[in-house]
Amino acid sequence: MTSSLDGLLFAPAADPEGGEVGTSTRFAYHERDGRIWAEYSGGAIERGHLVGTRDGDRLDFRYVQLRRDGGTSGGHCVSTVVTLPGGRLRLEETWEWESQEGSGTSVVEQIDG
Template identity: 70%
Template sequence: MPRSLDGLVLAPVADQAPGQVGARTRFAYHERDGVVWADYAGGDIVRGYLVGTRAGDRLDFRYVQLGTDGGTASGHCVSAVVELPDGRVRLEESWEWESRPGRGTSVVEQVTVHGR
């Protein structure tokens, strides 16, 4: 199983649609005893939170966020935890909004002290 997410900062590798998580968004992850949670902000996101579970290399969580436009949104995400050859962590995500129509995939990777 890839290493713990606790204390890691992850960022999207590419921008999503406007008003959603983007390359300037940062996720601060925590993990303990199969429970994962994170807070995130940056870009078009003022504040976001996620909470869920981890079983092996699979995360299953729900998220809620506030955008810079004042709108809120929530959804569900399932992610595969992958350890990259350089030792960083990547999450390969499949998500679906629950508060509005839409679904998609995204990738977030661990940010190093040098920014990526």
């Protein structure tokens, strides 16, 4: 299993098709005893939260977000934690909306705070 996500910041590597987060969105992760959670904001997202579990290098979580236009949305995501050369982490994600139609994939990578 790769190192803890606790206290790490992540940003999307690209704007995911069909998603609402973008390259200006920042995710602040926390982890304790197999539980993960994060706060995020930036771009079209005013405020977002995710909560879930970690089993090895697999994350399974639900997310909910408030957009800057006042709308809300949420869904389910499964991510794989990958260690990049140099030690930074990448989350390779497969997600699906539960509040609307659509699904997709995305990649977020660890950034310096």
